[in-house]
Amino acid sequence: MVQLPEARDLAPRLAVGAFILDSGLTLLRADAATAEGVHGMAQVAYPFLEKIPAEQFTRLLACSELAVGGALLAPFVPTRLAGLALTGFSGGLVGLYLRTPGMRKPGSLRPTQNGIPLAKDVWMLGIGLGFLGAASRRRRAAAARHRRATLSRRRRCWCRG
Template sequence: MSLSNAILRGVTGAFVLNSGLSKRGMPTEAAQGMQGFAASGIPAMAKMDPDTFGKFIAYSEIGVGASLLTPFVPKKIAGAALGAFSAGLLSMYFRNPAMTESDGIRPSQEGMSLAKDSFMLAIAGALLTDK
C-alpha cells in the first residue's frame, strides 16, 4: 500500500468508523429522525423499522470504516464500499431542495453538512482508479 493510499484510507476510515461506533444503541427517536432524512434521498429507507434502520446505519458505517482501515482489504473493494456509502449520502443532498442553492449544486447553509461528503466520493474515486 502506498503512503498516499494509507493516508486516504486511514483518515477517512477513522472518521467513518467513529461515526458508526457513535450510532450504536441509538434511541428509537433519533433513528426515526435520521430515517426520515435518509428517506428523502433513498425512499426505500422509509419502509424499515426505525430500530433496524439505526442498526443498519451504524453497522454499515462500521463496516465501511473497517474496510478502509484494514490493510489486507484491496483498495478497490474499500473504494467501492466508500463510493456506495458516499453516493447514498449525496443522494440525500441532491434530492432535498433545502440542501442546495437555487442552482441545485452549490450547498445552502443547511446543506453544508452533506456537501462535505463529496470529499469521500472523491477519495473513493482515487482508490478505485489508482494503479
C-alpha cells in the same frame, strides 16, 4: 500474497476510515429520537425506506458504516476493494444531499448552511473514486514500460534494417 496499501493511500484511508467508523459507533448507540430523525431524512430522499422501521434502518446504517470504516482502516484490505465500498457508500450519501430539500441553494449544487454537513460526502466520493483508479494507473504505467522496452529491442535488431 497480501499487498499492503501504498504510502500515498494511507492518509486518506486513515482519515476517512476513522471518520466513518466513529460515525458508525455513534449511530450504533443512537436513541429512538435520533433513529427517527436519521430515518426521516433518508426516506425523504429514498422513499422505499419507509418500509423499514427507523431503529432497524439506523442499525443497518451503523453496521454499514462500521464495515466501510473497518475496510478502510484494515491494511490487508486492498485499496481498490476499500475504494469500491467507499464509493458505493458515499454515492448514496451524495444522493441524499442532492435529493433532500433545503440542502442546496436553489438552482445550484452549492450547499446551504443546513447542507454543509452532507456536502462533505462529495470529498469521500472523490477519494473512493481515486482509490478505484489507483491500480489502473499502475497497469497503464507497466504497459507503457513494456511498449518502450519492446520498441527499443526492435531498433537494436540488425535484421530489421
